[in-house]
Amino acid sequence: MTYNLFTTDRLQPLRVSDALASCLCVEPNSVDVADVDADQDIRNWDALALCAYSDVLGDVSLTLDIFVQDAVSQQPPESEFASRFAVAAQTVVLYPAEEHLPSAYWLVTPTGLVTRARLLASDDERPEYSIDAVEAAVPQLPGIRVMQLPEIVREQHVPTPTTSEFVHATELLRKAQEIPANPALADESESHLYHSRAYLAEWERMVRRMESDWHPTGKYPVELYCEALLARDRIEQLPEELSRPVADLLRQSVGQLDEAFKKCTAPDDTRAAEAEVPGSPADLGGRGWWWHRKPLTLPWDKN
Structure with missing residues (x-):
């Protein structure tokens, strides 16, 4: 030993x-x-x-x-x-x-x-x-x-069943695609499908932590919370780059996570996340609705 x-x-x-x-x-x-x-x-x-x-x-x-x-x-x-x-x-x-x-x-x-x-x-x-x-x-x-320590939180495993279902469904589409292969279904590194899976998983990991009341510590770094909101921004931009079947699957998956997110949050008039991040834009008016909600208990306020 x-x-x-x-x-x-x-x-x-x-x-x-x-x-x-x-x-x-x-x-x-x-x-x-x-x-x-x-x-x-x-x-x-x-x-x-x-x-x-x-x-x-x-x-x-x-x-x-x-x-x-x-x-x-x-x-x-x-x-x-x-x-x-x-x-x-x-x-x-x-x-x-x-x-x-x-x-x-x-x-x-x-x-x-x-x-x-x-x-x-x-x-x-x-x-x-x-x-x-x-x-x-x-x-x-x-x-x-x-x-x-955000790097520790990033390393902790969080199950992402919705993302897994999305990956399984897109794999079935890939196997059923006609020849020649549809480039919109390419699952190569940095492809649109690759990014859709990565952003969906990042959004889901944060939502699942929120559902568990920020298990295991009751804390969550605000920078990771904002990174998840940015991932949600990118998901919103992806469907126009994807084939119709994949875009529909992505909307369905993210819709499930959005509903879970809404249940764990409240309307945010104080812009709690923005206030915690140095250099954030002062105006969130043009951002998605998820930027205008906050966790029922702010996990980065806990000592």
Whole structure:
């Protein structure tokens, strides 16, 4: 088992060793901790747990690469291990999140707080790390801004059954098309059909989150909400570029989602979304009706 951690404190090797022994329920003398730049020939490669550490620059001070032998019975998942280590070493710990984003991390504190964090690395030969934002206030890091991380929300899976039905129906049309093939049914990258599916899915993901009262956190970034409204704008422009059967299918699909959207929103005289987005046009008069409604509870107002 391997674990990869950052700590905000520059821990001494003995402190790391004792914390690892506590986390893994092994004797301290069965843990080997060494600087990655030290002489590797003198290490105890038969130790039950091996840890190579490096000093780093910025908001984090140490990176730990930990390998645990199969003989160790206590090998918790990385989330639990990080929490144990934060308590044992009395430091803030960051570990990689499951999303395929280099900046996506989880952060845990010695008092048990767990939150998402955005960790950025500079392009210098020796990178400098910055904790750019967290989703909950961390007492040990008072200067870090608190916000929901849009890139994390984008990565979260949301079922889109209406879009799936649209894709299935258009595929049946494609299979039934006459020879020569109708170019309006081409499903190549950047084709009109491709864009119709992408915009419909983006609109549906936001509507489904709204229907679920913004599951799982009750929050939703306003920039993603506005991106969905812009996707709805583009859907409105697509039918004239599509063949009649596909345009009809698209109107039917988006109509279902529009009805769901209306049920979860109210008329908006305050232009709530616009007010939250710097640089938005002051006049929404020419935009679609969906810009003139707002969620019954604004999810970006929640702390």
